[in-house]
Each structure stands twice: as structure tokens, then as C-alpha cells.
Amino acid sequence: MPQHSSNPVGRPRAVPREDATADPKEDILRAAASLFVRQGFGGTSTRAIAEIAGMRQATLYYYFSGKDDILRTLLAETVRPSLEMAKSWRVALRGGQDAAVVLYRLIAEDTRILRSAGRQVGALYALPEVWSGNYPEFVEEHAVLEGIYSEVCELLLARTEVTFAIEARQLGRLCCQLAENAYLFSGPVQTVADTMGCLGLRLNGVPDAAVEFARR
Amino acid sequence: MPQHSSNPVGRPRAVPREDATADPKEDILRAAASLFVRQGFGGTSTRAIAEIAGMRQATLYYYFSGKDDILRTLLAETVRPSLEMAKSWRVALRGGQDAAVVLYRLIAEDTRILRSAGRQVGALYALPEVWSGNYPEFVEEHAVLEGIYSEVCELLLARTEVTFAIEARQLGRLCCQLAENAYLFSGPVQTVADTMGCLGLRLNGVPDAAVEFARR
Numbered sequence: 166m167p168q169h170s171s172n173p174v175g176r177p178r179a180v181p182r183e184d185a186t187a188d189p190k191e192d193i194l195r196a197a198a199s200l201f202v203r204q205g206f207g208g209t210s211t212r213a214i215a216e217i218a219g220m221r222q223a224t225l226y227y228y229f230s231g232k233d234d235i236l237r238t239l240l241a242e243t244v245r246p247s248l249e250m251a252k253s254w255r256v257a258l259r260g261g262q263d264a265a266v267v268l269y270r271l272i273a274e275d276t277r278i279l280r281s282a283g284r285q286v287g288a289l290y291a292l293p294e295v296w297s298g299n300y301p302e303f304v305e306e307h308a309v310l311e312g313i314y315s316e317v318c319e320l321l322l323a324r325t326e327v328t329f330a331i332e333a334r335q336l337g338r339l340c341c342q343l344a345e346n347a348y349l350f351s352g353p354v355q356t357v358a359d360t361m362g363c364l365g366l367r368l369n370g371v372p373d374a375a376v377e378f379a380r381r
Numbered sequence: 382m383p384q385h386s387s388n389p390v391g392r393p394r395a396v397p398r399e400d401a402t403a404d405p406k407e408d409i410l411r412a413a414a415s416l417f418v419r420q421g422f423g424g425t426s427t428r429a430i431a432e433i434a435g436m437r438q439a440t441l442y443y444y445f446s447g448k449d450d451i452l453r454t455l456l457a458e459t460v461r462p463s464l465e466m467a468k469s470w471r472v473a474l475r476g477g478q479d480a481a482v483v484l485y486r487l488i489a490e491d492t493r494i495l496r497s498a499g500r501q502v503g504a505l506y507a508l509p510e511v512w513s514g515n516y517p518e519f520v521e522e523h524a525v526l527e528g529i530y531s532e533v534c535e536l537l538l539a540r541t542e543v544t545f546a547i548e549a550r551q552l553g554r555l556c557c558q559l560a561e562n563a564y565l566f567s568g569p570v571q572t573v574a575d576t577m578g579c580l581g582l583r584l585n586g587v588p589d590a591a592v593e594f595a596r597r
Contacts, residue, residue, distance in 0.1 A: 205509045207423020291507035293421045328593050329579040330572050338565065339580070349554065356546050363545040364555070367583050377544050 190228045192218040194242070195284065197235045202288035206236065233299060240295065240303035243286045246278050247344075248306055251313040264320035265371050265379040268340065271314060273362035273380075275344035280354045287345035314341045318369055325370035340365040406444045408434040410458070411500065413451045418504035422452065449515060456511065456519035459502045462494045463560075464522055467529040480536035481587050481595040484556065487530060489578035489596075491560035496570045503561035530557045534585055541586035556581040 186192055196217035200209040211232055215225040229235045251271055258267045279286045289295070296304065315337025322333050343361045350357045359380060366376045402408055412433035416425040427448055431441040445451045467487055474483045495502045505511070512520065531553025538549050559577045566573045575596060582592045 202509055204513060205421055205423040207421040207425070208510065209423070288509065292509070293418055293504065293507075294424065297420060326589060328589055329576050329596075330568070331576055331580070335566060335576075339562075342562070346555075346558070350551060352546070360545050360547050360551075364547070364584060367586060368580060370583060370589055372588065373542060373544055373586055380545075 189218070189220060189224065192220070193225055193228060193235065194239055197232075198239055198284040198289060201236065201239075201292060202285045206232065206292050206294040211235075236294070237300055237303070239284065239289060240300055241306075243279065243282055243284065243289065244303055244306045244310060246282075247275050248310050250274050250278060251310055255313050255316065258317060258320070263379070264317050264324075265366055265369075265375055268314075268317045268321065268365055268369065269362040269376075269379040271317065272340055272344050272365040273358040275341075276347040276358040276361045277354055279344055280347060280357065285348045287342075287348045290345055311337050311341050314338070321366075321369040321371060327370065336369055339368055343368075405434070405436060405440065408436070409441055409444055409451065410455055413448075414455055414500035414505060417452070417455075417508060418501045422448070422508050422510040427451075452510070453516055453519070455500065455505060456516055457522075459495065459498055459500065459505065460519055460522045460526065462498075463491050464526050466490050466494060467526055471529050471532065474533060474536070479595070480533050480540075481582055481585075481591055484530075484533045484537065484581055484585065485578040485592075485595040487533065488556055488560050488581040489574040491557075492563040492574040492577045493570055495560055496563060496573070501564045503558075503564045506561055527553050527557050530554070537582075537585040537587060543586065552585055555584055559584075 186195075193214060197209070197214045200213055200217060209232070211225055212222050214232075214235070215222040218225065229238070254262075254267050254271050254274075258264065290307075311334075315334045318336035318340060319333035322331070322336065343365050347357050347361050350360065362380060363376050366379060367373070371379070402411075409430060413425070413430045416429055416433060425448070427441055428438050430448075430451070431438040434441070445454070470478075470483050470487050470490075474480065506523075527550075531550045534552035534556060535549035538547070538552065559581050563573050563577050566576065578596060579592050582595060583589070587595070
């Protein structure tokens, strides 16, 4: 997903950031995510990451073996909380909870999780390198997450009078992407999460009156 | 938008491709697009592009001044036909054509244009480098395209009983992205274009019965 902004967040700094945390590892992850989504994975050096994180390059290598290791950590950290959340909603779905309610919750809570990570996760997922085959664990976990979305969409598809060619798997992917693209929307996280949940239901052909019910 | 596939299209070749065209410039653009979306802009060298295009690096430099020049050409080529198409639909809209019909056509025709370009345009647009500030002409043209989408969505928003916070600008962006993400859907281009048009109308709260009317 494009990063529709040409305003760089800041210039590389050799001194510690004002927003530095007490955790150097966290500082590295934040700096790396910010650089990866601004200038690409290939265009980012560990030296640049260390500079932005306000530390020497040698310190970075104390915590990570290199760029691959940093991206792997970022990817695992971002997909896992969403996956845990989705698994618990799958249990609710199989226990009889309404599919529209479940889809709304999935998207809204996923949006909140991804926004709270504060790392433009959607933009991170858009990097070609993420899908290059070097991060199979992430690709696998993300596929499971999309599968849960698709399971809910399948139930909703059975309800609507579908008049065009669409599969549950495709709808699931698009709904999953709504949460991942929420970083493009400004406003309070609660409002954006609600918007994304409602849009996901609309994509599935749920009439607005039923959307109103599902979000309660 | 992620490229949800870990299957490389092929290995770099030093000999001319079987699918080589009579136009070396076209061969370079195809090879570059394929590499950029598979391994990132930063991770792609002009040497690798020349190898895939089946020519020597010096030949590549006869046609392009470098990677930036190639990406600039690719971006201009992909956004302009969509923009011309959208401008003619804006004329129809202002002349009184139904907004639902216009949005369906915009998305469906945009999908066909992007698919026929055969360069995974959506994945190309997802590269962070595209939005880095180095391609202001493309960013400007893409903003105009999104603006046309938003103008149509604004008319549709006025019609539906919107029960959640969404702006025409946001809906316009999401509809524009539907066409750009169509490369993730397999199937005949006509079917995918129809699906994307219908999904765009759904996102705008157009009931399925009215969707049926708009796509005729």
C-alpha cells in the first residue's frame, strides 16, 4: 500500500532521539520500521538505522544479526497479536456468534492492534522483500490470519444475494487489508476502527441497517 | 499491497528471453517492473535488469540514464491511460450521468487498463521509493486520479444513509486501490474488472439491486 506522503518524518540523527525509550531494541525496531517504509528495505542500511536510533552501529549488532533479523522481528511482532485475537473470534464464530458481528470485531480490533503498534504495519507489509521467501514464518502466520477472515466471509456470502463473481478467500483478503491500510486514515483510532469494520461489512454485501446492528 | 506469492517468476538470464519483444526499451521496462515488485527497488541493480532483459548493461544505458529513469517511465506509463479515461468519465458525470454508473465504469475500466499493462502496477505503486519525493509528476497525476474517484464518491455519499464516519476522499482512495489491487485476483480480466466495480459500489453503500443496474 502506498505511503501517500512525501514528508519525511525526520532526518537521520547521530544523537539520541527525544522519543527514545529505555529499551535499545525497541528504539532499533522503531527506527528500522520508519526507514523501511520511507525508503525501502534495500535502500536502508544498518548504519542509517543505528543513526536514527541514536546509537553506534556496533551496539545495533549486539541486539540483531542484521537487517533480515530486524525485519523478521518486526513482522513476527506485528502479525502475532492480530492472529491471537482472530483465533479467539474463530472460537466465538464456531460457537454460534453472528458472522457479521464477528467480522466487524475482527476488523475493528485488528485495526486497533495495528495502529497501536505505531509502525505503519500496512506499509511494512507492502515491501516486496517481505514476500520474497525469506520470511516463511510470517507468510505462514499471515495466511492463517487471512484464512480466519475468509471463514467469516464465507458465512456472510451464503447470506447475501451475490450477483457477481467473488470468493470468500478474496473477500477475506480484502477485509484483512482494510485493517492493514487503516494507517492511511487520520483521526482517533476508535473512529478509524469503527469505519474499517463498517466498510468490511459493506464489502460483504451486509446492508447498512444490519451494519448498524453488528457494531453495537 | 503485498505480493502474496513467494514463487519467483524466473531466474536471471544472460540470454535473450523467449518473450522478448522487438523493442529493447519495452524489454527493459518489463524486466525492471518484474524485478522491482519481486525484490524491491533498492535490491535491484541495472545489471540484473539488463540480464533479465537479455542485453548488456551498456545497451540498457543507451535507453535509460539509470534505475530512477526506468521507474519514472514505468510510473508515467501506468498512471496516464487511467487518468485520461477518468477525465472523460468526469465529463460524463458533470453532464448528468448517474454516479453509480460512473464509479462502476471508472473502477472496471481502470482495472482493465492496469491488467493490460501486465506489470503488476499495484505492486509497483506499493514501493516506498515511489512516494519518496523523487517522482513528483507521478504523485501529482495520481492525486488528480484519486480526486476524480472522490468526486464520484461524494455524490454517492450524499445518497446513502451513512451511519459511520467516512469522507468522500477516503472512499475515493479505497476505490482507486481496488483497481490497483486487482492483480491479486486471478481469472479473466472481464470478470475481475466487473468484480472490482461491484465491490467499489458496495463500499459506497450502494445496495446490490442498484449495483445490478449500474453494471449494465
